[in-house]
Amino acid sequence: MKKFIFSNALWGVLLSLLTLFFYFTGSGIETIESKFYDFRSKLRAENFPKTEFAIIEIDDESISKIGRWPWSRDKVSDMLVWLSSAPAKPSVIGLNILFSEKEKNDSLKATQILKGKYTQLLKDNKIKERGKDSEFLKAIDEISENMNMDAKLALAITDANNIILPMYMKTDNLMTKPDEAPNWIRKFAIKTDDFENEAEENLMEGSAMTVPLEVLSSSVAGIGHVNVFSEPDGTIRREYPFISYNTEVFPSFALEIVRTHLKRKSEELIIMPGHGISIGKYTMPLDASSSMLVSYTNGETSFKSYSFYDVINGKVVPEAFRDKIVLIGPTAQGIGSFYVTPLEKNLPAVKFTANIIENILHNNYIVRPTWSFQAELALILLVAIFITFVLPRLKALIGAILTILILGGIISAGIFLFVSKGEWIK
Template identity: 30%
Template sequence: MGWFDRLERNAYDFGVRSSERIPSSKVAIIAIDDESIANIGRWPWPRDIHAQMHRILKRGGAKIIGQTSFFIEPQIDPGMRYIQDILQFYGNSQLQKINIKANPKLNTDIETLGEKLLTAELDLNTDQKLADSLAEAGNVVLAMHMGIGSARGRPDSKLPKYVTRNKLSRVKNNPAINPNNNAPLTASNVFYPIELLGSQADSIGALAAYPDTDGSIRSEPLVVDYYDEIYPSLALQLALRSLNLSAKDVTINLGNNVELGRLQIKTSPNLLMNTFFYSDTSGVNAFSVDSFYDVLQGKIPASKYKGKIVLIGSTAVGVGDTMVTPINANMAPVLTLAHSVSSILNEDFFIEPEWNLPAIAGIMLFISLYIIFLLPRLKAGVAASITVLLFIALFVTHYILMTDYGLWLQLVGPSILLVVGHLLLTTKRFLSTEKGKLALDAESAESNRMLGLSLQGQGQLDAAFDKFRRLPKSAEALELLYNLALDFERKRQFNKAGSVYQVMKDINPKFRDIKQRINRASAMEETVILGGSSSSNSSLLLGGNGVEKPMLGRYEVDKELGKGAMGSVYLGKDPKISRIVAIKTMALSQEFEEDELQDVKARFFREAETAGRLSHPSIVTIYDAGEEHDLAYIAMEFLKGSDMAQYGKADKLLPITRVLDIIRRCAEALDYAHKANVVHRDIKPANIMYELKTDTLKITDFGIARITDSSKTKTGMVLGTPSYMSPEQLAGKKVDGKSDLFSLGVMMFQFMTGRLPFQGDSMASLMYKIANTPHPKPESIRAELPRCVSVVINRALTKDPAKRYQSGAQMAADLRKCLQIITQKKPS
C-alpha cells in the first residue's frame, strides 16, 4: 500500500468518524462473550445449546435470526459413536431371534434395551436437535464462508440445492452504466452448512470479508460470484428477510447498484457497499448487545427481541478473528455485520458520486493552473495564505460531503498536489536565491568587520562586539574579538571582556591564552569595576596583575592626581594626538538616587558642553566629556601648579599687588563667561589653579555652571561652597554673574586678611551671617591694607546685588586703579 492510498484511506476514516447517524433499532446482537464461555463451557458448544436459543427467540417473536457461526461439519458426540456401535450390534445379534414364548420376560427386557439405546442416540444427536429447532423457528439464516479470490477452471462439485436455492438470478448489465463490464467479486472456495442443517434453514448468506490494502474493513460485498452463480451476502440476506422479500425480489445492476424491491443500494463497480459505521455514544455500543448466557438463562426476557433482526455471534477473546474498521481496530465480525445490515435498512451507506472523476479532474486542473501561473507571481506571505485557504477549503468540502451528504469525494490527491506544488516552488525559489544569499552573506560579513573596526576605534565597544560576533567563525574573527576583549580590559569592563572570551572559546577553546584570560577576567570581575571597587569610594584601580592600562573613553589613565567630594582627578593621555590631559571623574550613580540619575547626567553633559564653549587665557580649556560604565568624566587642559587654597592662610599670604592682579584676572575671566551667559556658581580658592613661578592662573571647574537663559532659568538648588556663596544663592533664588563677583570678593578678603569674612559655629549660623551681618572691615584685621583694597572688597560684598559690581569688567577696572595707586605710592 502506497503512502498516497494510505492518506486517502485515513481521510475517509476521519469522515466516517466525524459523521453521525442513528443505527437501526431493529438490529440486536446476542454475543457469545467471555461470560458465556465461562458459564457454558469451552467453545465450540454442543449444537443443542444453539437449538435452545432459537426456540427462545422464536417464542419471543424475533423477526429474523442470523447465525454467524459456521456449521460446515457434523458434530458427533464421542459417546454417540459407542451407542451407535451397540445399536448396530443389537440389530445384528441373536437377541432378536430368541423364542418369545419360551421366555416372555426376557423378551420384554430385550425390547426395553433397544428403546433405551434409540433414546440415547437421539439425545446425543445435537445436529438433529439443531435441525429440529431450525425447522420449528423457520426464520434462521445461516452463514456460509466464501473466500474471495480468482476462480479458475471448474468447481470440484456442484453446490447442493439447499445452497443454490439462495442464488440471485435477476442480473442486469447495462453498457451505458457499466461501460467497463465490471462484475462482482469472485469466490475461489466456499464452505457451506451440512445438509441436515442447511436444508432446514430459512436461507443461507455469504460471509466474505474483503479488507482494503491496509487490512481495514470499510466495505461489504453485497453479492459474490461463485462460478457464474451470484449469491447474496449474509447482511443482504438478513435485510431481505426483514423486509419480507426473497431472492426473486433482488435486482443486480452490474457496475452500479443492488435493488431490494424499492430499496436501491448504490455500490462500487464491484458491487461493494461503503458501510456506515455507527460510533458508540459515551462508551455505550451503538447496537443492543446482550450476553448469550443471560438470554439462555432467562435473565433477559425473549420479548425484548420481538420484531427484531437478532444476530448471534462471538465477541469472546480467542474465538474467531477480529476486524479493523474506521471506528474500532478490534471489532468482532458480528458487530461488523450489524453495521452492514443497519446501513442497508437505513440507506446510510457512503456513495462515490458519478461525477467523482470529473470533479477531481477539474480541481486538479484548477490547482495546477494556480501553481503554474499565479503562485510564482505572489509574495511568499500571500502565497502561503492562499495555499492554506485552498487546503482548508478542500478539507471542509471533504468533511461536509461525507458528514452531511454521505458522499465520498477523493480530495487527498488534489490536496497533495497543492501542498507538494507549493513546497516545490518554494524550494526552487530558495535554491535560486541561495547562491545570491551566500554572496550577500560574504558582503555582509565584510561590512560587519569594517563597521566593527570603526566602532571599536570610536570607543563604542559594545556595538563593535555586536558586529564582530556576526562574522563567520574564522581565525580572522578570533583576532578581532581578542583585540576587542583587550580594549574591554583597558576600560576595566572585565565582565564584558569575559563575554567576548566565552564567544571565542566556543569557536576555538585553544586560541592563544583565552583560558587564562577567562579565569583572570572572572577574578577581576569580582573585585574591580570601572569607576570603583567593591568599596564605596569611586577611585579607578590602576595597574597590577599584568592588566593593560585602564581607559576612560579614548583616554589612557596614568595616575591619580587628587580626589574631590564626588570623584577623582586623573592624569591621562589622548593616544591619538599624544595630548596630556587632566580627567575629572564623577561617580554620579553613587551620589544620586535612581529616579534623578538621568536628569543629573543630562545636566552634567549640558554644563560640560557650556564650559567647553569658553575660550579665555584665565579659564581652563575643556576638551571632551563622556560616560564610561558608572563614571561621568571631563577631559580638560592639564595645568601645572596647585589650587590657591593654601594662599588664604595667614602665614602664606601673597603680596598685596600680586593678590590684586590675581583677582583682576579672575574678574576679567568671569566677565567673559558672564557675557557668554555662563555663571560659575562655585568661585573659591580650590577652583583657582595657580603656578607661582610662571604667575599662570586658570579658573577651573565650571562643571556645575548652568546657562542663564532667561526663558529657561529657574530657581535652582543650593550648589557650591557655603562660605563663598552670595546671599541670593543661599536663599535659593536664581543667580547671575553678580553672585560670582560676591564669591570673588570673599576670596579677595581671605587672600588679603588670611581669614574668611563670615564665620559661624554651624551651617545655619554661617548662612545667617552671610545674609544679614556686615563683614568686618579688612583694615581692622590687617592695618596696612590700602584704602582702595577695602573699597573694592566692600562693594563686592554688598548684600544687595543691585549695589554690587554689575560686571566683572567694572570690578577689574577698580582693581587696576587700585594697583596704580599702590604702585605710585611706592618709593622709587
C-alpha cells in the same frame, strides 16, 4: 536558461505533473487518502441507538460461565427455541456461526457402536429376544435421538422458520472450474436472468464454498456468504453483497437477513452489477466492483447488545427481541472473527453485519458521486494553475495565506460532503 529551469513556475509544473501521476496510478497517495477516509468516517459515525436491532453476544462472560468454546449445539438450539416462543418472536435471526461439520459426540458414537454390536449378536443367534420388536434397540434409538445435537438444532431451526445461516467462499484459485454447489445451497442463489452480458466483469467470483450441514440448511429462511475483503492496509471498508459461483450468484449474510426481515422472496432481489441492488423500496448503491462502502456507526451506542448467558438464564425480558433483527455471534476473544475498520481495531463479525444491515435499512451510504472524477481533476488543475502562475507573483506572506485558505477550503469541502452527504471526494 538556468534561471528558467529553476524558476518557481517550472517547479509548479513539475509538482502538478507529479500530483497527476500519483492520482492516476494511486502510488503512495492512496495510503494518505485511506487515512483521511478513516478520519472522515469517524466524524460521520452516528451515535444514536438503532432500535430495530438486538445482538446476543457469545462474550467472555458466557464462555466463562457456560464453558469453553465450541459449546454443545443444544445450547444454541435452546436459545433458538426460547427466541421463537412468544412473547419474544423476532422478525429474523441471523445465526453467525458456521456449522459445516457434524458435532463431535463420543456418547452418540458409543450408542451407535452398541446398537451395531447388539444387532450383530441377534443376527448370529448369540442372544434371543422374546418380542418381535427389540425393546433394547428402541431404547438405544431414543437415547441416540436425545444425544443428536445436530438433529436438535435442525428441529429448532425448522420451528423458528426465520433463521439465516452463514457460508464461506474461497475467492482464489480461479484457474479451474469450481465444483458444483450442493443442491440444498443452490436454492438460495439469486435469480440472474436479467443480467447484462458484461455483468460478469463486475462480480467477485468464488472458487470453493464451505456450507452449513444439509440437515441444518434444509429448513432455514436463507443462507448468505460472510466473506470480507480487506484493503492493502488491512482495513475493511467495503461489503460485497453477492459473490458469483459458477453460473449462479449468492447473496451476503447481511443481505439475506434484510430480505427476510422485509418478508421478501429471493426473486424480488434485483441486482445490477456495478450499479446497485433493489429490494422493495430500498436501493443499495454499488461501485464498479459491485461492492458497497460501509458507513460505520458507533457500535457501543448504536446496537443494543446482550450476553448470551444473561438471555438464556432469563435475565433479559423476551419483549426485548419482539419483531427485532436478532444477531447471534461470538464477541469473546479467541473465538470468531474480528476486523480492522476505520472506527475500531477489533470489530466482531456480528457487529460488522449489523452495520451493513443498518446502512441498507436507513439508506445510510457512502458513495463516489458520478461527477467525482471531473471534480477531482478540476481541483488538481486549478491548484496547478495557482501554484504555477499565481503563487510566484505573490509576496511570501500573501502567498502563504492564500495557499492555506485554498487547501483548507478544499479539505473542508471534502469533509462536509463526506460527513453530511455521504459523498466521497478524494
